[in-house]
Amino acid sequence: MLKQRTEFISTRGRARAMAGGGSWNRNQNLTVYASSIKLGPISHAVLIILLIAFLGLLYLTQLTKTSTFGYEMNSINQVRAQLAAEQDDLKIENARLESLSRVQSSSVAAAMTAPVDVVHAD
Amino acid sequence: MATQKISRTGVVTVGLFLVLAVFAVKLFSIQIIDHDKYVSVAEQMQTSKFTINPERGQIYTRDQNGELTPLVLNQTVYTIFADPSQVKNPGKIRDVIKKNVPDKMIESNLTDKKLNNKENQYLVLARQVTRDQVKKIQEEDLAGLGFQPTTQRAYPEGNLAAQILGFVNTDGEGQYGVEGFFDDELTGKPGLLQSVTDVRRIPLMIGTDDVSIPAQNGADYILTIDRSIQSQAEVILKNGLERAGTKSGSIIVMNPQNGKILSMANYPTYNPAEFSEVVDITNFQNRTTSYAFEPGSVMKTLTTGMALDAGVITPNTIYHNTGCVQIDDAQICNASRQVDGRDMTATQILQWSLNTGVVWELQQIGNGDITKQARQTMFEYFANRYRFSQKTGIEQAGEARSSLFSPDDVQGGRVRYANMTFGQGMAVTMVQFTAAFSAAINGGTYYQPTLIDGVVDHKGKEKTLEPNILAQNIISEKSSRELKEMIYQARQDNQPGKDKGYYIGSKTGTAQIYDDATGKYALNRTTGTAIGFTADKDKVPQYVIMVRVDDYPEEGAYAGSRAAQPIFDELNNYIIQYRGFSK
Numbered sequence: 025m026l027k028q029r030t031e032f033i034s035t036r037g038r039a040r041a042m043a044g045g046g047s048w049n050r051n052q053n054l055t056v057y058a059s060s061i062k063l064g065p066i067s068h069a070v071l072i073i074l075l076i077a078f079l080g081l082l083y084l085t086q087l088t089k090t091s092t093f094g095y096e097m098n099s100i101n102q103v104r105a106q107l108a109a110e111q112d113d114l115k116i117e118n119a120r121l122e123s124l125s126r127v128q129s130s131s132v133a134a135a136m137t138a139p140v141d142v143v144h145a146d
Numbered sequence: 147m148a149t150q151k152i153s154r155t156g157v158v159t160v161g162l163f164l165v166l167a168v169f170a171v172k173l174f175s176i177q178i179i180d181h182d183k184y185v186s187v188a189e190q191m192q193t194s195k196f197t198i199n200p201e202r203g204q205i206y207t208r209d210q211n212g213e214l215t216p217l218v219l220n221q222t223v224y225t226i227f228a229d230p231s232q233v234k235n236p237g238k239i240r241d242v243i244k245k246n247v248p249d250k251m252i253e254s255n256l257t258d259k260k261l262n263n264k265e266n267q268y269l270v271l272a273r274q275v276t277r278d279q280v281k282k283i284q285e286e287d288l289a290g291l292g293f294q295p296t297t298q299r300a301y302p303e304g305n306l307a308a309q310i311l312g313f314v315n316t317d318g319e320g321q322y323g324v325e326g327f328f329d330d331e332l333t334g335k336p337g338l339l340q341s342v343t344d345v346r347r348i349p350l351m352i353g354t355d356d357v358s359i360p361a362q363n364g365a366d367y368i369l370t371i372d373r374s375i376q377s378q379a380e381v382i383l384k385n386g387l388e389r390a391g392t393k394s395g396s397i398i399v400m401n402p403q404n405g406k407i408l409s410m411a412n413y414p415t416y417n418p419a420e421f422s423e424v425v426d427i428t429n430f431q432n433r434t435t436s437y438a439f440e441p442g443s444v445m446k447t448l449t450t451g452m453a454l455d456a457g458v459i460t461p462n463t464i465y466h467n468t469g470c471v472q473i474d475d476a477q478i479c480n481a482s483r484q485v486d487g488r489d490m491t492a493t494q495i496l497q498w499s500l501n502t503g504v505v506w507e508l509q510q511i512g513n514g515d516i517t518k519q520a521r522q523t524m525f526e527y528f529a530n531r532y533r534f535s536q537k538t539g540i541e542q543a544g545e546a547r548s549s550l551f552s553p554d555d556v557q558g559g560r561v562r563y564a565n566m567t568f569g570q571g572m573a574v575t576m577v578q579f580t581a582a583f584s585a586a587i588n589g590g591t592y593y594q595p596t597l598i599d600g601v602v603d604h605k606g607k608e609k610t611l612e613p614n615i616l617a618q619n620i621i622s623e624k625s626s627r628e629l630k631e632m633i634y635q636a637r638q639d640n641q642p643g644k645d646k647g648y649y650i651g652s653k654t655g656t657a658q659i660y661d662d663a664t665g666k667y668a669l670n671r672t673t674g675t676a677i678g679f680t681a682d683k684d685k686v687p688q689y690v691i692m693v694r695v696d697d698y699p700e701e702g703a704y705a706g707s708r709a710a711q712p713i714f715d716e717l718n719n720y721i722i723q724y725r726g727f728s729k
Contacts, residue, residue, distance in 0.1 A: 091344075094349055097349070098348050110277070112219065112220055113222075113277060115219055116219050116221055116300045119215070119216045120302045122302075123302050123303045123304070124374070125303070125304055
């Protein structure tokens, strides 16, 4: 499993190499602390398996989500079709109420009087 | 020699490797070698194709304010079916169906035997059930019942313009009228949905090969007809035919300034919503377009137009009325004999409807005889200028052809051409005649008769169609003006003061009906016709009305004036008031 080690690494050689090109002073000691956690081959394998499993889960959740969208779309389409059918029925009802035969038999038409002065071409 | 001993672990390991090797080989075979085959099988199992049905185009007309008024709409109705394998209470299903949709149920399928047949999964119980009725049935929550939506045509105006509209049969095909003529355009184009589905065939949209092509709905059509005029024409026609004692007839009203049809009425008629109950299929036909007949003396108007245009007569040219004329072996006489022996003007030929007068006009084209040249001239006018040799192209299914013999035909002799001058020996449809008459009195412009005012395409874009001029100067403007005045004057002289200052011209006709059984014209069966126009105060014709009354039963030559003319006058009076014309 994980091994924890603390090391001191002298970077003098590197500092020396850089001495002429930057703000480093000659003979200055520099230290850098690297991570002491090291992963072995088994850890790598486990991590990769976990990563693959995670990606698999992610894929599955996305797939399920898309399927859910499919159901939602289907349900919305059904509602839309129902509303369209309802709208069609209302349009038909409206047109029937405004139809000539309906207008002619309406109370408004019944209350109308014949024109007094009509000149016909006999 | 030392024997090498294989440990049990080794045996198991080798065995496991062998099994794994078999698995690997099999997996290789399935996943690599037979990859395409299994992908195809999987796709077949998981993917479904759905046809998306387009919505059939609707049909409108305009009211006086230019607003669209629907004549044909779509209505969603349902087919109620049972899945007997799921049915739990057949008795309840039967009761509910009988209670809610007694007029739409299929009673023979509501038996216990059929509803309990567990091997069947689809049994239709009722058709054309409305949404409200379905809601009531759904409230009962009956197991094994299904509701399948479909569309049917709805006619808010009932029987109005039934023959113009046509109907849609049970296979969804347009029949007769506009429905038949524009069936493809009204139908639209189906769409396609291809998708992975679940076990209930609900599309899931998770495949990479999904196809979704939306349906293209059919175009909506806006008709030129005026529903008020159409409605009155139908009522007046029915009453007029009953008064005349005849069983069938037709009316056409057309705007001569653009060819737009304002009305086409036919009687008997039918209800397109109940087309399956019609016994006589001729009721489906728009007989203003699908029936060619001998028009009779109304043809004298067009013969006179020809003679005016050919320059052989003027409105005041004198003709000596001999009463009868001999053409080869046929004697042609007038119906009105009280003016025999008189000198008559060309206008009076129309007023008295003299057969011999129009024969004389044809003879004038041949310098006194019905020569081949005279017949060729007449054929040129009738076939090409009045366009009787071709269909009009009106947007109605089943437009009939006319019957017109050329002088080069063995049937195109002198007697036939003499008869043709007064509308016998040839057959035309009402729409052909009305279009030709309109051109003859509007200044000589032949507009294609049309029923379509505009189209609303599948994107909802409305397009108004412009009048289509098929020919100009079919007769000269001067001849047209003179002819219009002659027709007006003939009517005024026949019935002085009748029109109270309105500029109306009309001509009636009575044609004997050829009897196929005897090979002769029947004496007691005639077709009565009337055609005429009403103009505004500037004498510009605003509409043309033509009336046809079939099989007038009285003997004599008066079907036109006794049966067709009263219908013409009544409808004309209505339109004058409706349109509010000034004198």
